Amino acid sequence: EVQLVESGGGLVKPGGSLRLSCAASGFTFSSYNMNWVRQAPGKGLEWVSYISTSSSYIYYADSVKGRFTISRDNAKNSLYLQMNSLRAEDTAVYYCAREISSDYYIDFWGQGTPVTVSS
Amino acid sequence: DIVMTQSPDSLAVSLGERATINCKSSQSVLYSSKNKNYLAWYQQKVGQPPKVLIYWASTRESGVPDRFSGSGSGTDFTLTISSLQAEDVAVYYCQQYYTTPRTFGQGTKLEIK
Numbered sequence: 001e002v003q004l005v006e007s008g009g010g011l012v013k014p015g016g017s018l019r020l021s022c023a024a025s026g027f028t029f030s031s032y033n034m035n036w037v038r039q040a041p042g043k044g045l046e047w048v049s050y051i052s053t054s055s056s057y058i059y060y061a062d063s064v065k066g067r068f069t070i071s072r073d074n075a076k077n078s079l080y081l082q083m084n085s086l087r088a089e090d091t092a093v094y095y096c097a098r099e100i101s102s103d104y105y106i107d108f109w110g111q112g113t114p115v116t117v118s119s
Numbered sequence: 120d121i122v123m124t125q126s127p128d129s130l131a132v133s134l135g136e137r138a139t140i141n142c143k144s145s146q147s148v149l150y151s152s153k154n155k156n157y158l159a160w161y162q163q164k165v166g167q168p169p170k171v172l173i174y175w176a177s178t179r180e181s182g183v184p185d186r187f188s189g190s191g192s193g194t195d196f197t198l199t200i201s202s203l204q205a206e207d208v209a210v211y212y213c214q215q216y217y218t219t220p221r222t223f224g225q226g227t228k229l230e231i232k
Contacts, residue, residue, distance in 0.1 A: 044210075045161075045163075045223040046223070047219075047222065105171065106169075106171065107174075
C-alpha cells in the first residue's frame with residue numbers, strides 16, 4: 001500500500017524554524033519526483049516546492065524562495081522541507097505529494113501536517 | 120506564472136444531474152511536440168487530502184468512476200460529472216504541470232441542490 005506520512009508540523013513563533021519530514025512506503029521512492037503543497041485554513045492549494053528523483057532539479061514558489069529548502073534521502077525513503085524565517089502567512093497544512101517522473105502530474109498525496117505560525 | 124482561473128466558484132446540482140466545472144489558463148499548457156495538455160483535475164473532500172481524477176486533461180485515473188470526464192485543449196478545460204452522486208460533494212481543483220510554479224485554480228465547491 002502506498003503511503004506518505006508527514007510529520008514535524010506544529011506551533012512556531014514568527015521568525016522561527018521547522019523541519020517537515022515525509023516518510024514514503026509501498027513504492028520505489030527514488031523513482032518519483034516529489035512536491036510539497038500547502039493549504040492555508042479555508043483556502044485553496046498552493047504549490048510550494050519540487051525536487052526531482054536524484055535531487056538534480058529543485059524549484060520553489062516565489063513566496064518561500066530563500067527561506068525554505070527541500071531535500072530528499074532516497075536511502076531513507078524520506079522527503080524533507082526545512083522552513084526558516086517563518087511568517088504568519090506560512091500557516092497551513094503541508095502536504096507531501098508524489099509525482100510520476102515521466103508524466104509530471106501528482107498522483108498521490110499524504111494526509112498533511114499542520115503548521116501554525118503565531119506569537 | 121501561469122494563472123489558472125476556475126468557474127464557477129461554487130455550484131449546486133441535483134442528484135443525478137450533470138455538473139460542469141471550467142478551468143482557463145493564462146497561457147497554453149499544450150506541449151505541441153507531445154500533443155499533450157499538462158492539466159490535471161483533483162477532488163478534495165472535507166478533511167481529506169486531494170485525489171487525482173484526471174490527468175493529461177482527459178485521461179481518467181485508475182479507479183475513478185466513468186461519470187467523471189475531462190475535456191479541452193490549450194487554455195480552456197472542463198471537468199464534467201455526468202450524473203451527480205452524493206459522494207461527489209467536494210472542492211475540485213485544476214492544476215497545470217506544464218511549468219513551475221505548478222499553479223492551481225482557486226477551487227470550485229460542488230454541493231447538492
